[in-house]
Amino acid sequence: MESKNQPMLQAIDLSKRYEDGHLALDNLNLTVETGQVYAMLGGNGAGKTTAINLFLNFIEPTTGQAVVDGIVTHEEPLKAKERIAYVSENVMLYPNFTALQNVDFFVKLGGKTKYTKEDYRKVLLRVGLQEEAHDRRLKGFSKGMRQKCGIAIAILKDAKAILLDEPTSGLDPKAAFEFIHLLNTLREEGKAILMSTHDIFRAKEVADIVGIMNLGKLVMQRTKDELVGEDLEKLYVEFMAGYMDEVA
Amino acid sequence: MLRLLIEKELRDIIGSTKFTTTFAVCAILILLAFYVGARNYQVSMNEFEAARSENLRQMEELTNWNEVDHRIFLEPQPLAALVSGISNDIGRTVDVETRGELSSENSRFNEDPIFAVFRFLDLQFIFTVVLSLFAILFGFDAINGEKERGTLRLSFANSVPRDKYILGKLVGSFLALVIPLLLAVLVGFLLLVVMGIPMDGGLWARLGLIVLSGLMYFGVFLTLSVFISTLTEHSSTSFLLLLVAWIFAVLIIPRTAVLLSGRAVDVPSMDQINYEKATLENELWDQDRKQMSEFWRSNPPSENESREESMARFRRFMSELADAREEEQQKLAEQLNENRRNREFVQQKLALNIARVSPTASFALASSDLAGTSLELKQRFVESANLYQQTYATFVNEKTGGMGGGWWSRMNSDEEADPIDPYELPVYEYVEPETSEFINGALPDMALLMVFNLLFFAGAFVRFLKYDVR
Amino acid sequence: MFSVLFEKELKSIFLSPKFVATFGVCSLLILLSVFVGIQEYKNEVDQYNTAVQLSEQQMMGESSWWGIENVVFRKPSVMQVFVSGVNNDIGRSAEISTWVEPKLENSNYSSDTLFAVFRFVDLTFIFQVVLSLFAILFTYDAINGERERGTLKLALSNAVPRAQYVLAKFAGSWVGLTVPLIIPLLVAMLMVMIFGIPMDGGDWARVLTLIGSSILYFTFFIAFGLLVSAFTKRSAVSFLVLLVAWVCLVLIVPRAATMTAGQIAPVTSVAELESQKDRFRTDRWRAYGMQRSKLWEERRTAMEGMTEQERNDYMAANRQAWDEEEATARDATMDEMNEHSRKLDEELRNEKMAQEKLAFTLSRFSPASAYKLTAMNLADTGTSLKNEYEDAMKDYRTTFTQFVETKREEDRRANRGRRGPGSNANDDEPLDLAELPRFDAPKQTYKEAVEPTIIDLGILSVFSVLAFAGAFLSFIRYDVR
The missing domain is CATH 3.40.50.300 (P-loop containing nucleotide triphosphate hydrolases)
Incomplete structure (x- = not known):
């Protein structure tokens, strides 16, 4: 086809x-x-x-x-x-990792290793996660903030x-x-x-x-x-x- | 309202799979402990009887009471099989001589080191290690778990007073866990009866108190768990905290306490004491030997004295010397022993008092006090053996005509004599103190357990009144 | 890909507050146990030295070779710093005398009962009980926890092979949990050196092997945690299962096994043994008595009809031959009795060994006992220690008795005519002990110590491999939803 x-x-x-x-x-x-x-x-x-x-x-x-x-x-x-990139319903991610660390891990798993931290930040901002939250551990994140991280991961995978x-x-x-x-x-x-x-x-x-x-x-x-x-x-x-x- | 809360707690716990599995494990272990304890008691009782009659049988051949090699044995106690305490560590056999110091030998672990490798599975062990863990497992998320599940908010959306809620929680979970355990223990009691373990009223009372202090100990860990769960946000945190606390309370503090007091208080070693005793013995013997060799020179046999009579005179002289020597040795021995005992007592007291920071130590001490297997057991056994020694010495003296012991009298009994009847020997019996004495010994530790309970209970109560239920 | 997963595993261990707390506790416990071990060892060495010295002084205080009594002591071994085994349970000293077999008596716990109440904590105990628990604490939710958090789905929505995922999981947890342990262990080794514990090459080799087997044991629990977490959907369930399994494996199985063995393979009681020996002895002496009276009967018959003078002459002429004849018979009887009691002792020892073997075989269902047995064998503080020492002491007793016999003979020659105790020529001079044979503590070579541990190390490896293989297979088919 x-x-x-x-x-x-x-x-x-x-x-x-x-x-x-x-x-x-x-x-x-x-x-x-x-x-x-x-x-x-x-x-x-x-x-x-x-x-x-x-x-x-x-x-x-x-x-x-x-x-x-x-x-x-x-x-x-x-x-x-x-x-495929995938965003699941209500993902908890790793509570002891920061947003950036979580994104980094999953994006690398997706086979994209060339990104810099700045790229991550840009995408996180694009999905609406405030700059100050990027280096915070996921523990205190609300459901919506976690969802935004999940979406960022999917975008970064660029599938x-x-x-x-x-x-x-x-x-x-x-x-x-x-x-x-x-x-x-x-x-x-x-x-x-x-x-x-x-x-x-x-x-x-x-x-x-x-x-x-x-x-x-x-x-x-x-x-x-x-x-x-x-x-x-x-x-x-x-x-x-x-x-x-x-x-x- | 309180009833509703307690009922919910009971249903919540008893209905969970967690409860079914852990309860099954605990019940099996408790029954195993009773069964194994009863079997152990029977086996050691048989061994004890055999050893005692064998000792008497060996005497049947003898003709002189001075040649008798009499041994007495510590009778196995039914409760020692359930709470072994130090009963496997101390010597169970004493070689009785008419004079001299007695010492106990042949500890169970020395005889069968294989049992020392992993030790025994007794009721005390089940309570201290397994049931305390069990308590933590059910209490660690009592409050913060409800918060995580959102049920706490839901409950307090109604007009529920907080004090009733926490009271219901504590009482409910205690009842839910303790009643099934008690059932298992009761079956264990039944097992003792069925297996024909001779239990009298005093023993039942003591066993009952052992179980009671076990439940109090269980309560300490349960209230502590609820307390910690009111102090923390997440159940995973409270579990970790409790596990660390458990390791310290059960495994570390008691042992460290003993080591600390071992550092702080110096107790003279047995080798040192034995050396001092032996040195004195040698000195005295040297002196006496001189006197002996000069005996005939200074007391020549008179003309009208028969050989028999002069020998008797010499024998009397020897006997007096031996008595004097004995007395002096005993004086030193007593002094040394008392000194050691005193130091040991100070060391023990210090160790146990430090150890009592942990409820595990309190429970271990209370239960071994009640079972009669505490540190005093050794003391009691040796003392009762000493008491018997006097009876024995009187008996032998009567039989031999006051000739005392030792090789000297043996050398002079060449002529054929009738065999002795060993069954005339006074029977040694280890008599346990009164029941009340055991109970009095255990009371302070039981009180301490109660204090721990109240403390943690109060802590949980007060904390919960101000708990953030969001 | 593997490295990304591996790195994440390490990070997630190091970043969790749980890790900081447990690592602190574990390090503290390891250091404490070794420190205490060192102190106890030094104490025991002091005690041993004094005891040996005192025993020697006591011998020197004796004025004749007749009354000499020798007590020998079990020498503390450096390995008890790490593995106390049954060291405190079995006797420390034995009396060496002509009359009785040496028997170890006066165990530490029987003379200092206080220490028996709560027993000691050694490095083996920390590994066996505490670290195994912590291994579980870190791995119980390895797989199902990720499922619950949704990270497993997210991770596997990428092109990640499951095999790699679970391998990385295991490798990451293993490295993350084991490597930090090396730090307190190294500090502990340093402590051993600083405190001047006399360790030779063999001892270091044993310690290293011990650490190796400890880590193998630890590995088993990591793999086991992984296995259970890959078999269950919810972490609460896997934790409960693991805790129950831990209680059974670490606390129950070893004890239950020894007790079962005690029931299945009972050992002849000491009383029974003594009764057998005694009966045999009585029989023999009776037979000897009968033999003697028969001899005298023959001699009397031979002398029948002789005059008094003739009879005396005949007796004087034959006295020596007769004495020798009787002595031979007596010696033969004695030999027979000794042989019999030796045989009984050996039988008892065999029975005990059979019981032990059964107990250990049963207990090996639990890796905790396999580990403990390995440690005890390596440190030579196991149940065989008692036999080893008693054998060595028996040998020593023979040498000692021979030596004393020659000395007594010399004395006798020097004071011909006088017999019995207290008849030494130079009565008050202390004995010259320079020639006295010394008791050498038996010491195993490294090879001897390692050989019996091979089976247990094998069992531990098999357990670990099985657990990991189980986890692996289970994860390949794990329902990630």
């Missing part, structure tokens, strides 16, 4: 059934191309995090494939992960694809607003972004494609254009309810 808009992230018939029989993800198909933001909406236990875990090969798919830049993740996980698991949880409104701005910049830089969120408004604001998930299934998928003029919130509730009816 050597097209210009090559799918960077792709889930093909992706299913995950756990040992206890619970079907966490049911035949997911989605595609995120470079320069696209894909937002997965859904309640708790909808399968959003499972999908992201499959892309990271934290779990093996029962059937189907998660493909990153043409690489099937469960076949060549290390190669696939070179192309082609970015996976975001509830990135705005814990961020104050101002920081959330700045984060959306940041996502737009990243999109313009040509990243493929897959994010899971509870936040319908932000999703509508930033996403090129919105998918609604429930009980492991992708129950609705609309592009930004298709959503123009639609009330996403209403859609969300309708789909959830409709789906519930179907199940019942």
